[in-house]
Amino acid sequence: MSERPNFITPAGFRALREEYEALFAGERPKLLETIAWAAANGDRSENADYQYGRRRLREIDRRINFLARRMKAAKVTDPAAQPDKDRVWFGATVTLADVDDNERVVTLVGEDEADAGAGRISFESPLARAIRGAAVGDTRTVRLPAGAKDYEVMAIAYPGLSRRLS
Missing domain, CATH: 3.10.50.30 (Transcription elongation factor, GreA/GreB, C-terminal domain)
Known part of the structure; x- marks a missing residue:
């Protein structure tokens, strides 16, 4: 699959990279801790922390994948x-x-x-x-x-x- 280049300024690429790192190294690990804690509390079917955490984790993973694809296709142009x-x-x-x-x-x-x-x-x-x-x-x-x-x-x-x- 050949995507057309994603022309982007250096500042725009930095913004993508910062968002990726904030999600991957910041928000995602904290959310995994919350999900693990909520799962340890027992019944997952009525555990709002667990259900919300899993849903939010899917959203974060989708955004991380999107950002990774956009950065890979990026053609930084000054x-x-x-x-x-x-x-x-x-x-x-x-x-x-x-x-x-x-x-x-x-x-x-x-x-x-x-x-x-x-x-x-x-x-x-x-x-x-x-x-x-x-x-x-x-x-x-x-x-x-x-x-x-x-x-x-x-x-x-x-x-x-x-x-x-x-």
Whole structure:
């Protein structure tokens, strides 16, 4: 099974690794102790600590497996090392304007670190796909469920770049 690479920034990979370690080395061992203690108390069918512990353990194990797969498929990409900083690529922070001159600032990141409310959108999202490779002044049409919308690239910035390209 060949998964496509999971592009991710170094900070995003660190966050995945920290969550994995917190679950695997922190929460899981404590939960195993609680389950063992609850199992030693007798009747497991009416033991809420035991039942909740087993259910929570399954949730943790699923999350650990998911994180392990995502980290294995990860292709850590440092946006500061992007060779063509005049165009929109992975890790770029882009200022966009629509036809009504409403500005929107987005940063293109990996799926695991996307947070639309904070302006971090997945590199695979419709908006990101539409603006990939665009330069300042380019207009791109984004096809959304509500219909097509045009955006003009107003500025492009990358981490570690002291000036904004505009």
